[in-house]
Amino acid sequence: MAGLKVITPPPVEPVTLGEVKTQLRIDADDTDYDDILSPLIVAAREWCEGYQNRAYITQTLELALDEWPCKGVINLPRPELQSVTSLTYFNADGASAVWPNENYVVDDYSFVARLVKAKGVPWPSECLTAANGIRVRYVAGYGDSGDDVPQKIKQAIMLLTIHWYENGMCDPPPAVKSLLQLDRVMLA
Template sequence: MTFIITTPPAVEPVTLDDARAQVRVTSTQEDDLLTRLIETARQHVERTIRRALITQGWRLYLDDWPPGRVVRLPVTPVQSITSVTMFDADGMPLVLNLGDYDLDGISAPARLKVMAGVGASSRMLNGIEIDFTAGYGDAAANVPAPLRQAILLLVAHWYEHREAGIDAATASIPFGFDALIAGYRVPRL
């Protein structure tokens, strides 16, 4: 199973002003650094908890349907399935109809049930593509406050400790980060 992001989020869950306030900087001289830290912190939180925070597009590649035809999607919460496509041996796509599958976007991890009677791909590798939209919503306000705070905590920590080190302050994630994200972790597939 391979998955990639196809459409990145249009906004970040925290603003540049939020980050400036967190690190207690009033000038705009550090804006480029803070912008990079916000994006990197969001990506770190998303990877750690296996959730998309802001609406984004994803594609999952499968060789074949899993047992029971229940596909566990690698990122949650899933808003919708954009398309499910199977490829024949010549690479010709066959897009499944909406009635050929059912989405359980509430579960963590989210699940897609493919109905019996839907054939298998004749391509040996990556013969099935599932495109889906994931995230809490289009705006920062849709993201749970503890996850936004975890991002700000990372931004401030990385702002203060800009270089790799071996002491506890520079080599670790800041105290409180795990507590903020604990209730949002999705189990590994």
């Protein structure tokens, strides 16, 4: 079984409060709606990231696996991969060890980036802890600011935020899914 945690969330949102207020024709200096709109922007970004299986703004993620993969490949969900920080494994006693990065190749050309075990290098043979014995920590996202995020994603976040503001937290309108569908990562 695999699991994914956000270790360091994005420090900013792809869409600003000011941009949403402009779309809603709310004056920039009117703060009456800020406490309502700000969490909706975060929720809309999280929904869109989950729908697309992507990371938008730079964030640190950790993928946990229960066992070493048979094919020698670990797929790293939530592209765009920026860097791999570490591959750590935990033995049955809970002791951790970092697997050296010269033992694997980072394939960032694949649609979903992956770690590929170097030829002739076996996986560690120690018995792993019962759950989450392997952890890959990495940094993903289009970049550090909203300017790095594709416009159609920003538009989808804005549409969803406004839709939820006007209609409550109901299903997203088809336009949001249409904007996100083309670059959606389908996980097996």
